[in-house]
Amino acid sequence: MTVSTSDEYRKLITPGSCVACHSHLCQLLPADRRDAAQGLLELNRGSRLEAVEGGGFPRLWNIVRGVAAITTLLADGRRQVIGLHYPGDTVWAPEPVGGTIAWLEAQTDCWICQIDTSAASHAASANEALQARLFTLVQRQLEEQAARIVTLGRLDGYERLCLYLGELASRIGRPMGREILISLPMSRADIGDYLGLNAETVSRILARIRKDGLVKFVSPTQMIIPDLARLEKAVPIATPGQRQAARLRNTATSGGARLATNGPARAGGAS
């Protein structure tokens, strides 16, 4: 993990006019604690960020740039990516619990703004805007995790990968006319860790999805999605777009929370 002090940031995070992110969550902290409570970190690909004990109040990670995974390990070395987060996301940092630990791991070079609300809590418990924002944020993260539980519990590999590609397309895809260009931020093995598969299976299923014409390969890490709707139709669930629209409807009333959101959605599958 690298703490950067480059000029590029200094400009971004000028106190009082930080433009690093769109959430401006830090602005809701009490003015005298704003500096202590935030810090923009630069993480190189593969480096990690572990939450420390927050004393009961949340530590938040705001993904300013890049893609970062919340990851954990089993005793035997098996690995699972619990969540995958994109620019604009704010993550409730997982605290160490009973021998198990999860950390944030940069999948690409990242800028992460760390916000420690414990610094704010005592002075700002009356801060209703902050509280509302935190609730919205937590609600979203609970939903995303619930969706991932369904994905891992009930979707097969093909569906999981279609979901993943759709997620990438809507979060970091670059529209090119009617098509969408995506750069995969993770290796096959990492994708496998995210989707509960292994690297070879990911590779094989990707080949199958390509053969079905749902995606075109530019290189192993760059692909083009000719028709997002068709890709999403391969997954018998609400699409990220639909969910986002629904959430905008939902949150429109409550305190102007307007983070672009998504996350894998609901699943079909067997039973």
Added chain:
Amino acid sequence: MTVSTSDEYRKLITPGSCVACHSHLCQLLPADRRDAAQGLLELNRGSRLEAVEGGGFPRLWNIVRGVAAITTLLADGRRQVIGLHYPGDTVWAPEPVGGTIAWLEAQTDCWICQIDTSAASHAASANEALQARLFTLVQRQLEEQAARIVTLGRLDGYERLCLYLGELASRIGRPMGREILISLPMSRADIGDYLGLNAETVSRILARIRKDGLVKFVSPTQMIIPDLARLEKAVPIATPGQRQAARLRNTATSGGARLATNGPARAGGAS
């Protein structure tokens, strides 16, 4: 869903001296909203409780008695149990999102205390104790869901069931000397929906666990765990030492933290 008004409750929930639960979360609500914000519900086995829009503030379900599952029903009738909750648990009620709805479903007869913090939020945002309590509660739920993601993503059926039995033992098991007696609150099919398996597989694996001596059957829904420690040893939960070792293995290859091998064979799953 049944709203009970039986005498048995009336005694329990006498305002100001409610002893229905141990959380006493409702006591943290402002006094004038306490009645509006809570209500003790009786759910018969199989009945449901749906959250409604909370305006950005959480609706909480406090499990006083019984076992309840947060469940989603897919368009084709298949189910996924997202979470399973026991007496003493407080659940952040899932709000309807994008056409997908999750609800609480009583696995056994339940008493549920519903707490609506939106009633409290405006008057009591300064209530630091309540806020701290909510954070703790959310933190725990996020952790539980993260653990379930790992379970579904990386544990095989045998491990998932051992975990489930251990969970039951520690939450609703009755100690009998050195052994623990548990009454399964769910059918094989429901357990399958919880663990991402199907009913037949659950039955088969249960038979295998029995043959391995980790559990003794009293009846199909009552079992005895002779040695909880031995059961838990079947699940690779990371101890600090093991985690350290695994991390060293994991980081040894490169800064990218790659992993040579993945989880156990897990197949099927859907379609």
Added chain:
DNA sequence: CGGGTAATTGAGCACTCTCAAGGACGGTGG
């Protein structure tokens, strides 16, 4: 142009699913 990592592909196997047939259990009515 080498060295190393990442990705692909193949063969064989393990785990879980589907479909199907009995068996155990509890409730009901005769």
Added chain:
DNA sequence: CCACCGTCCTTGAGAGTGCTCAATTACCCG
């Protein structure tokens, strides 16, 4: 009390999906 019935549980056979192991092939970077 017992036959009947529905539900849940068990067990079997066969098929499907994904994993392991292993060998290439492609790609990146110096």
